[in-house]
Amino acid sequence: xxxxxxxxxxxxxxxxxxxxxRCDPISGHTALYWYRQSxxxxxxxxxxxxxxxxADDSGLPNDRFFAVRPEGSVSTLKIQRTERxxxxxxxxxxxxxxxxxxxxxxFFGEGSRLTVL
Amino acid sequence: RKExxxxxxxxxxxxxxxxxxxxxxxxxxxxxxxxxRQDCRKEPKLLMSVYSSGNEDGRFTAQLNRASQYISLLIRxxxxxxxxxxxxxxxxxxxxxxxxxxxxLQVKP
Numbered sequence: 419x420x421x422x423x424x425x426x427x428x429x430x431x432x433x434x435x436x437x438x439x440r441c442d443p444i445s446g447h448t449a450l451y452w453y454r455q456s457x458x459x460x461x462x463x464x465x466x467x468x469x470x471x472x473a474d475d476s477g478l479p480n481d482r483f484f485a486v487r488p489e490g491s492v493s494t495l496k497i498q499r500t501e502r503x504x505x506x507x508x509x510x511x512x513x514x515x516x517x518x519x520x521x522x523x524x525f526f527g528e529g530s531r532l533t534v535l
Numbered sequence: 536r537k538e539x540x541x542x543x544x545x546x547x548x549x550x551x552x553x554x555x556x557x558x559x560x561x562x563x564x565x566x567x568x569x570x571x572r573q574d575c576r577k578e579p580k581l582l583m584s585v586y587s588s589g590n591e592d593g594r595f596t597a598q599l600n601r602a603s604q605y606i607s608l609l610i611r612x613x614x615x616x617x618x619x620x621x622x623x624x625x626x627x628x629x630x631x632x633x634x635x636x637x638x639x640l641q642v643k644p
């Protein structure tokens with residue numbers, strides 16, 4: 419399809435395990451974002467890529483979280499030693515031009531729901 | 536203080552009512568502003584951008600007050616299908632978009 423694709427849609431894991439979440443953005447979108455959303459809250463910014471490089475990773479909560487986008491397209495969010503507090507929906511979005519009021523629209527995937535038991 | 540603040544509601548209104556949501560932001564250097572809509576258990580989707588001069592899209596009107604760092608969304612003639620969470624979004628000109636907590640609207644028949 420032409421939209422942002424995220425896999426897996428659901429992931430249940432045990433505390434302490436390692437998890438990878440994948441995002442395939444819209445073709446041609448250079449900006450890619452990761453957010454996480456807990457129940458009753460708005461999306462919380464994690465990291466933003468412009469091309470292959472992380473332009474802003476100030477939202478990553480600690481060093482257990484890491485994200486890559488090696489070829490400027492698909493991105494993987496990696497979470498080490500998962501904790502119960504990591505449970506949330508992880509949303510990926512892509513954008514044509516993050517600075518523009520007319521082109522700054524973020525197109526979100528359906529999210530990966532992570533549950534840490 | 537949160538970068539983007541919204542009253543979470545919920546706002547319960549009858550069909551046909553006019554309802555307004557407000558949002559404040561802390562970074563005065565912010566350049567772009569948006570309202571997103573999020574249906575239950577779905578991803579957020581752009582509702583409308585917010586321009587300095589104010590803008591309208593059908594029953595929806597968005598306004599920006601830079602001096603007060605305040606954004607509003609007005610919905611006229613509410614429909615049942617307007618029931619959703621409305622997210623105020625600000626770009627502090629760093630590329631990342633900051634979302635508010637969201638305001639929940641429930642339109643009743």
